[in-house]
Amino acid sequence: EVQLVESGGGLVQPGGSLRLSCAASGFTFSAYWINWVRQAPGKGLEWVANIKVDGSEKYYVDSVKGRFTISRDNAKNSLYLQMNSLRVEDTAVYYCARGTVGRSGYSAYWGQGTLVTVSS
Amino acid sequence: SYVLTQPPSVSVAPGQTARITCGGNNIGSKSVHWYQQKPGQAPVLVVYDDSDRPSGIPERFSGSNSGNTATLTISRVEAGDEADYYCQVWDSSSDRGVFGGGTKLTVL
Numbered sequence: 001e002v003q004l005v006e007s008g009g010g011l012v013q014p015g016g017s018l019r020l021s022c023a024a025s026g027f028t029f030s031a032y033w034i035n036w037v038r039q040a041p042g043k044g045l046e047w048v049a050n051i052k053v054d055g056s057e058k059y060y061v062d063s064v065k066g067r068f069t070i071s072r073d074n075a076k077n078s079l080y081l082q083m084n085s086l087r088v089e090d091t092a093v094y095y096c097a098r099g100t101v102g103r104s105g106y107s108a109y110w111g112q113g114t115l116v117t118v119s120s
Numbered sequence: 121s122y123v124l125t126q127p128p129s130v131s132v133a134p135g136q137t138a139r140i141t142c143g144g145n146n147i148g149s150k151s152v153h154w155y156q157q158k159p160g161q162a163p164v165l166v167v168y169d170d171s172d173r174p175s176g177i178p179e180r181f182s183g184s185n186s187g188n189t190a191t192l193t194i195s196r197v198e199a200g201d202e203a204d205y206y207c208q209v210w211d212s213s214s215d216r217g218v219f220g221g222g223t224k225l226t227v228l
Contacts (some may be wrong), residue, residue, distance in 0.1 A: 011201065035217065044219060044220075104151065107153075107155075113162060
């Protein structure tokens with residue numbers, strides 16, 4: 001059974017940092033692109049970033065570029081999102097979602113999400 | 121940047137057909153994916169690559185994509201289909217994923 005479990009969310013002050021993790025199981029982690037998608041309270045889905053199977057390519061939405069860094073450890077079947085210089089508008093539930101073997105694929109499996117709250 | 125436009129809401133009676141549109145410039149040249157999200161839950165993929173259905177998704181869910189509009193069609197709508205629906209594409213010109221704003225489906 002494919003499972004994605006996010007952790008690391010919490011309350012942080014504006015300007016602070018947080019590192020999210022996503023533990024994957026039930027599939028060959030190193031064979032798939034992985035995405036981070038977020039959802040602000042009461043709002044729609046927003047694609048945040050994705051990373052290639054070997055970590056050699058990474059893409060970001062403009063609003064987080066330069067502040068967030070996506071990474072992966074295939075030996076640990078884990079995905080990460082380092083979030084720096086956090087803003088109030090980064091408040092959201094963050095989901096990791098398994099992509100496909102190609103960059104532009106769909107996400108058939110999602111975690112349950114972890115809530116990040118940026119507030120003073 | 122590439123923009124996907126969805127109607128904020130669609131209402132339909134049980135047993136009828138719901139059509140949810142997703143507009144984008146020449147979207148017919150892209151692969152469109154659709155997700156269903158119920159309150160407090162993670163999204164679920166219901167249609168991928170314009171018109172394919174993941175295993176476990178009822179045949180009542182279908183998709184099409186041409187020109188500037190992609191459409192998710194839900195036939196014989198049931199109360200359990202009430203949810204938010206999102207379309208998604210990959211914009212290769214900017215190397216970004218893009219979601220539509222979402223459509224709330226209400227079953228009357």
